[in-house]
Amino acid sequence: MPNHELHWLAPAKVNLSLKILGKRSDGFHDLESLMVPLDLADRLIFTSSEHYSLCCDTSGVPVDETNLVTKAVRLFQDRSGKECRWKVSLEKEVPHGAGLGGGSSDAATALLALNELEGSGLAPDALAEMGAEIGSDVPFFIYQQACLIGGRGEIVTPVDRPELSGQKILLLKPAFGVDTPDAYNRWKGASPLPGVGYAPQQLPWGEIVNDLELPVFEKFRFLAEMKVWLLEQAEVDAAMMSGSGSTMMAFLSSGQAGSLLDRARKCLDPTLWSAMVTIR
């Protein structure tokens, strides 16, 4: 029998709003967030094999038991009692430590793929519940559509927001990443930096706001400078960090980046990673 490759896409996300309601006794924070999937995606390639293995040649992404794909496979095997005989090749397009949920999406996609490939017939809610054991952001990626998020991330309500899909966002990310636990840990005592706007911004389709900008900008002043600089540019309607960063989103009046990226690399950082993405 020919050894077919089965391809699955694991989309990135942005948080269009992220409000922190408070710290919980288990150390997590209760959230209210609007999350949307993007057309930027990692690829997971499944090939049948004697036993499970993972390969990925992106530096900084582990291929041991700490990889979120492997965590998903182990959990699925454990719950279904089925041995997963698949070789998984992970092709990363989504930068990590970026606030774009790449690792979480890879894990959710592994669960979706195994559910189908092993014929387990689990409903999305059951897969999302499993995903929450891997990480707070994983349940959202089971649904892969605009969702309101509650709790620490495990309460996911798909919402009908057709005006969001097709919106373009310019993503800009410096070479450094941000540690998510550290961002949450420093949220409570964080102070605003002078001259930086943290208030909600209005766009034609709604409001954007991110409470994690406060602790993250305090530690990474460069991200605050990036936001201020972006908001000074004529073609930028709004700018905000996604999740715990370090990706900054620029919402453009024309939907076209034009020379903005060249100017950003010249004025801010020549090594900026960037992508023009579309909300799915």
Ligand SMILES: C[C@@](CO)(OP(=O)(O)O)[C@H](O)COP(=O)(O)OP(=O)(O)OC[C@H]1O[C@@H](n2ccc(N)nc2=O)[C@H](O)[C@@H]1O
């Ligand atoms: C900030 C967000 C916004 O969507 O995404 P990223 O920016 O990381 O992509 C998420 O809340 C990140 O979710 P995720 O990265 O899955 O977090 P987890 O692995 O579950 O938790 C890592 C750590 O972050 C903190 N944490 C996470 C979620 C939450 N609601 N409250 C928290 O306090 C906890 O310290 C936890 O130990």
Ligand SMILES: Nc1ncnc2c1ncn2[C@@H]1O[C@H](COP(=O)(O)OP(=O)(O)O)[C@@H](O)[C@H]1O
């Ligand atoms: N499949 C994966 N893809 C990316 N990073 C992973 C993966 N599995 C584990 N990691 C680890 O998780 C960290 C955070 O990655 P990721 O989930 O993409 O970031 P973010 O918190 O910005 O959404 C990485 O730095 C890496 O060490």
